[in-house]
Amino acid sequence: xxxxxxxxxxxxxxxxxxxxxxxxxxxxxxxxxxxxxxxxxxxxxxxxxxxxxxxxxxxxxxxxxxxxxxxxxxxxxxxxxxxxxxxxxxxxxxxxxxxxxxxxxxxxxxxxxxxxxxxxxxx
Numbered sequence: 001x002x003x004x005x006x007x008x009x010x011x012x013x014x015x016x017x018x019x020x021x022x023x024x025x026x027x028x029x030x031x032x033x034x035x036x037x038x039x040x041x042x043x044x045x046x047x048x049x050x051x052x053x054x055x056x057x058x059x060x061x062x063x064x065x066x067x068x069x070x071x072x073x074x075x076x077x078x079x080x081x082x083x084x085x086x087x088x089x090x091x092x093x094x095x096x097x098x099x100x101x102x103x104x105x106x107x108x109x110x111x112x113x114x115x116x117x118x119x120x121x122x123x
Contacts, residue, residue, distance in 0.1 A: 013036055014043045016028075017036070017044075020060075021048035021049070021060055021064065022051040022052065022055055023055075024059065026059045026063050029048070029060055029063050033045075033063075033067055033068050045069065045070040046071065046072035048060075048064055048068070048070065049061060049064045049070040049072065049076055050072075053077075053079070053080055053085075053088050053092075054080075056088055058088075061088075061091060073092050073097055074101050076092070077097060077105045078108040079108075080092065080105075080117075081105040081106070081108040081109040081117050081118075082108040082109065083114070084109070084116065084117050086116060089120065089121070090120070093120075093121075102121055105117075106122065
């Protein structure tokens with residue numbers, strides 16, 4: 001059904017994609033990624049990763065990185081560190097953040113008094 005809408009000219013695929021990411025609708029994210037790839041449509045996987053990480057939608061985050069090739073970790077990592085969202089911080093660290101990203105996340109955590117996250121990020 002979604003494929004038919006896109007083929008018929010629906011142009012709000014990116015907005016639907018971002019909302020699905022925000023709500024953690026991983027299967028819908030996966031379907032929209034496939035539709036976008038088949039129809040050469042642009043979807044903002046990095047912004048979607050930011051939405052999914054803000055709402056701790058780990059399964060959707062996995063999908064966006066593995067299937068959508070999302071790569072912009074710095075912004076979402078810093079916001080998670082600032083909010084003290086340990087689960088999301090750990091997910092980004094496990095995915096292999098660069099040293100500078102970890103340093104900036106540590107700065108964000110300490111400036112927001114997120115002692116647990118800061119302790120986790122310390123080498």
